[in-house]
Amino acid sequence: MEILPWTGEHRAFREDFRGFLAREVFPFVDRWESDGIVPRSAWRAMGAAGFLCTDVPREYGGRGLDFLYSVIVVDEMAKTNCYGLSPRLHSNVVVPYITSFASEELKHRYLPGCIAGEIVTGIAMTEPHAGSDVAAIRTSAVEDGDVVVLNGQKTFISNGTNGDLFVVAAKDPATEDPHRAVDIYLVEGKTPGFERGRRLKKAGWHSQDTTEIFFHDCRVPLTHRLGGKGSGFKNLMRHLQPERLVVAIGAVSAAEWVLEHTISHVKGTDVSGRALSSFQHVRFEIAEMATEVRIGRTFVDKLIADHIEGMNVVREVSMAKWWTTETAWRIADRCLQLHGRLGLDESGPLARAWRDLRVTRILAGTNEIMKGIIARMTGV
Numbered sequence: 001m002e003i004l005p006w007t008g009e010h011r012a013f014r015e016d017f018r019g020f021l022a023r024e025v026f027p028f029v030d031r032w033e034s035d036g037i038v039p040r041s042a043w044r045a046m047g048a049a050g051f052l053c054t055d056v057p058r059e060y061g062g063r064g065l066d067f068l069y070s071v072i073v074v075d076e077m078a079k080t081n082c083y084g085l086s087p088r089l090h091s092n093v094v095v096p097y098i099t100s101f102a103s104e105e106l107k108h109r110y111l112p113g114c115i116a117g118e119i120v121t122g123i124a125m126t127e128p129h130a131g132s133d134v135a136a137i138r139t140s141a142v143e144d145g146d147v148v149v150l151n152g153q154k155t156f157i158s159n160g161t162n163g164d165l166f167v168v169a170a171k172d173p174a175t176e177d178p179h180r181a182v183d184i185y186l187v188e189g190k191t192p193g194f195e196r197g198r199r200l201k202k203a204g205w206h207s208q209d210t211t212e213i214f215f216h217d218c219r220v221p222l223t224h225r226l227g228g229k230g231s232g233f234k235n236l237m238r239h240l241q242p243e244r245l246v247v248a249i250g251a252v253s254a255a256e257w258v259l260e261h262t263i264s265h266v267k268g269t270d271v272s273g274r275a276l277s278s279f280q281h282v283r284f285e286i287a288e289m290a291t292e293v294r295i296g297r298t299f300v301d302k303l304i305a306d307h308i309e310g311m312n313v314v315r316e317v318s319m320a321k322w323w324t325t326e327t328a329w330r331i332a333d334r335c336l337q338l339h340g341r342l343g344l345d346e347s348g349p350l351a352r353a354w355r356d357l358r359v360t361r362i363l364a365g366t367n368e369i370m371k372g373i374i375a376r377m378t379g380v
């Protein structure tokens with residue numbers, strides 16, 4: 001029995017999305033990887049086809065679909081073996097800050113563009129001296145009449161080059177409590193004083209534009225503060241549950257895809273006159289990985305169901321984030337080994353999957369931070 005209540009509409013949506021990916025994404029992935037960025041036209045195509053922000057209510061131009069449609073998008077995107085075009089970040093991480101905390105006026109101004117792929121979004125928390133410890137950020141936000149003036153620097157910001165609109169974490173220097181000092185603001189990339197720095201070269205996610213951002217007396221209307229004053233840290237933490245859940249879903253989907261690919265490879269490859277799949281070591285490797293993938297899928301599906309029910313599953317989502325990303329990366333590593341030299345060949349999919357899955361152990365809260373949360377919530 002399936003844990004999740006898939007309907008005919010969900011299945012039809014999945015088929016449509018697969019068709020879209022076959023036409024608009026798969027043929028271009030290699031070029032995007034070497035360009036280090038995805039063209040804006042890909043975002044617009046995805047928006048025009050109705051695959052961005054599927055859960056945004058109809059009153060703002062969205063489709064008002066349930067969370068399972070987001071799961072389908074994350075699941076199928078993981079099988080593209082490309083992280084540059086990231087509806088997961090845009091639709092499931094950044095835009096929910098707008099739907100949850102922005103005024104009606106801002107929702108009507110920005111959400112239709114986000115849904116259409118005309119507005120690409122990002123979130124800017126990390127700074128050169130503050131990653132895991134968000135309360136240590138130094139970017140300042142000083143009120144001046146009806147604006148707030150931002151000064152500081154962000155780094156490793158996904159969609160940093162393509163992005164038009166950013167959720168930015170900054171601190172009121174007049175507030176002593178480092179957590180209460182944090183607020184979040186919705187900042188347009190074209191605001192004077194918002195400057196983009198280098199596009200960073202990374203050991204993974206090559207098609208993802210990951211960029212530095214600088215604020216030099218960047219004046220943002222106070223109405224762009226998301227949530228009440230002093231609530232930024234709490235709101236960031238509150239939104240981490242869905243962010244980490246979609247990372248875990250993506251990790252399981254990617255592991256399934258890497259394993260499927262490897263099963264075909266070992267069945268279709270001969271070594272010393274025998275199919276690779278006939279060696280006991282290879283069979284045991286496949287058996288162990290298939291078991292791990294199944295455990296991951298079952299756990300994550302249960303969490304999706306709990307999340308849809310509105311349950312607080314912060315501890316379990318933290319467990320899923322660390323375990324699925326660690327497992328997916330290890331599976332990519334073992335699968336690469338089973339491909340021998342071909343695993344390292346950049347023209348095949350394994351090298352990229354291996355690099356890209358490594359990244360997921362670090363972002364959205366490192367796996368060590370996940371274990372800290374689990375230990376605390378387990379009473380130690």
Ligand SMILES: Cc1cc2nc3c(=O)[nH]c(=O)nc-3n(C[C@H](O)[C@H](O)[C@H](O)COP(=O)(O)OP(=O)(O)OC[C@H]3O[C@@H](n4cnc5c(N)ncnc54)[C@H](O)[C@@H]3O)c2cc1C
Nearest residue numbers: 123124125126130131132156157158363364365366368369
């Ligand atoms: C490809 C990519 C895209 C990213 N995109 C974005 C983005 O769009 N927006 C954004 O704001 N950020 C983004 N980031 C940054 C990401 O959020 C941070 O890398 C992450 O939060 C970890 O911070 P850090 O890298 O500074 O590591 P640090 O916090 O400096 O940690 C270094 C090491 O110390 C460990 N550590 C730190 N604190 C503890 C602790 N309390 N207990 C135990 N161990 C600890 C960590 O686990 C890690 O192993 C991105 C990162 C990557 C790699």
